[in-house]
Amino acid sequence: MGNFAANEGVSIFVVLVWLAINSYLFVQFYINFLTDKWLYTRELLGQALPWARAPAACLNFNCMLILLPVCRNLLSMVRGTIQCCSRTAARQFDRNITFHKLVAYMIAFHTAVHILAHLFNFERFMDGQLNRNSSLLTFVLSEIGTGDNAAYLNPIRTDKTNPTIIMFTTIAGLTGVVITLALILIITSSMEVIRRSYFEVFWYTHHLFVFFFIGLVFHGAGRIVRGQTTASLKAHDPLECAEHFETWGMNGTNCPVPQFAGNPPMTWKWVVGPMILYVCERLVRLYRYQQKVVITKVVMHPSKTLELRMKRKGFRMEVGQYVFIQCPSVSHLEWHPFTLTSAPEEDHFSAHIRIVGDWTQALYEACGGDKTETQEAWKLPRVAIDGPFGTASEDVFRYEVVVLVGAGIGVTPFASILKSVCANLRPSQIYFYWLCPETEAFEWFADLLQSLETQMAEKDLSDFLSNNIYLTRWKENEIQMC
Numbered sequence: 001m002g003n004f005a006a007n008e009g010v011s012i013f014v015v016l017v018w019l020a021i022n023s024y025l026f027v028q029f030y031i032n033f034l035t036d037k038w039l040y041t042r043e044l045l046g047q048a049l050p051w052a053r054a055p056a057a058c059l060n061f062n063c064m065l066i067l068l069p070v071c072r073n074l075l076s077m078v079r080g081t082i083q084c085c086s087r088t089a090a091r092q093f094d095r096n097i098t099f100h101k102l103v104a105y106m107i108a109f110h111t112a113v114h115i116l117a118h119l120f121n122f123e124r125f126m127d128g129q130l131n132r133n134s135s136l137l138t139f140v141l142s143e144i145g146t147g148d149n150a151a152y153l154n155p156i157r158t159d160k161t162n163p164t165i166i167m168f169t170t171i172a173g174l175t176g177v178v179i180t181l182a183l184i185l186i187i188t189s190s191m192e193v194i195r196r197s198y199f200e201v202f203w204y205t206h207h208l209f210v211f212f213f214i215g216l217v218f219h220g221a222g223r224i225v226r227g228q229t230t231a232s233l234k235a236h237d238p239l240e241c242a243e244h245f246e247t248w249g250m251n252g253t254n255c256p257v258p259q260f261a262g263n264p265p266m267t268w269k270w271v272v273g274p275m276i277l278y279v280c281e282r283l284v285r286l287y288r289y290q291q292k293v294v295i296t297k298v299v300m301h302p303s304k305t306l307e308l309r310m311k312r313k314g315f316r317m318e319v320g321q322y323v324f325i326q327c328p329s330v331s332h333l334e335w336h337p338f339t340l341t342s343a344p345e346e347d348h349f350s351a352h353i354r355i356v357g358d359w360t361q362a363l364y365e366a367c368g369g370d371k372t373e374t375q376e377a378w379k380l381p382r383v384a385i386d387g388p389f390g391t392a393s394e395d396v397f398r399y400e401v402v403v404l405v406g407a408g409i410g411v412t413p414f415a416s417i418l419k420s421v422c423a424n425l426r427p428s429q430i431y432f433y434w435l436c437p438e439t440e441a442f443e444w445f446a447d448l449l450q451s452l453e454t455q456m457a458e459k460d461l462s463d464f465l466s467n468n469i470y471l472t473r474w475k476e477n478e479i480q481m482c
């Protein structure tokens with residue numbers, strides 16, 4: 001229990017704080033729309049009003065957060081800053097995508113509630129115009145502002161229309177449709193089955209976030225939901241005047257016609273900061289994209305694994321770190337993360353890339369993997385590198401005994417660690433476990449393990465590294481060969 005609290009305590013605390021803020025905003029804004037200022041609005045719309053506005057507040061908060069976990073350069077800088085104080089807190093930044101998904105789910109939930117409530121609101125707005133009976137408070141409220149069209153409460157100004165037309169002819173309605181469509185496409189294309197099988201679909205639809213945020217910023221500009229103004233509340237007490245609506249504005253009455261106005265747009269104040277940070281993030285990526293990267297060597301390993309050895313001026317790394325690689329000749333937009341398999345002591349940095357999708361297959365072919373002859377250096381494709389970025393593996397040398405467990409191509413972070421171990425002879429004991437489903441995958445890593453064992457034997461440190469390799473699947477012809 002103690003270890004679980006030490007490892008997961010910070011993550012659980014962050015999630016609980018996030019949920020608490022969401023709950024507070026929902027309850028607070030729900031209560032805000034039960035005040036006298038919104039009494040006439042509730043008379044017209046019913047209880048759907050607070051159910052529409054409370055999720056909107058939560059949406060502002062979560063849309064403020066959604067971009068921050070994908071600002072990887074910002075997170076890397078913060079992670080490196082706090083690592084000297086708390087390694088546990090620094091490791092939480094490795095879960096940035098998990099938090100990004102949680103925030104996305106919360107946005108989807110509150111969007112659904114917000115849309116559903118507004119569907120009821122628009123029907124009530126329409127009913128207020130269709131039921132043209134001056135003995136009904138809803139009709140009297142709907143007629144306010146007909147002359148000057150300024151202090152109205154009901155945004156539907158005539159009974160000769162319908163909610164669908166209003167939806168596509170108002171700022172709030174049109175931006176709401178754009179936001180909803182963008183969100184549906186982003187979330188559905190983020191499902192694991194699509195992301196793994198059709199990564200390009202996931203990647204391109206995710207860039208609809210630009211339209212999502214543009215629509216979000218302008219969504220409140222239409223001021224569809226309106227409440228009684230402060231000046232009107234002083235002259236017209238809704239608790240006293242609601243029952244005398246037929247005499248509003250007449251001589252001798254203390255109830256002048258109420259005046260209404262919409263709240264000024266607030267969403268931009270929530271999201272402008274993260275949007276600026278994300279623009280800075282993209283500028284940093286653009287700068288790194290322009291930096292020259294030289295591919296010094298391409299190695300084709302068994303089991304369709306491609307090794308790229310590269311150099312870039314000023315590149316510095318630690319063990320277990322990863323980079324994002326882009327190949328313009330394959331795709332101008334796609335950046336894919338790969339763990340560095342080289343050691344900091346080497347004069348180059350390298351990544352092992354397993355060919356499992358369209359992008360990796362195209363890179364494999366661009367590097368000459370499908371050709372029998374040697375590829376000339378000038379024919380190799382140009383690549384861009386963003387990173388390196390840290391992971392928990394950087395802490396490996398802080399411990400006396402280390403257990404490394406990898407599965408399949410997931411062993412790549414330990415290649416860098418094991419190489420660096422030879423140079424530093426730290427920690428004092430390493431236990432390495434590798435589970436692999438096929439014998440071919442062992443071949444590309446075997447040379448490194450043999451080299452390490454030889455070096456350890458020469459230094460009389462045979463017990464320094466304990467290798468434990470397990471084959472979890474095999475073919476019948478391999479059994480016969482054995």
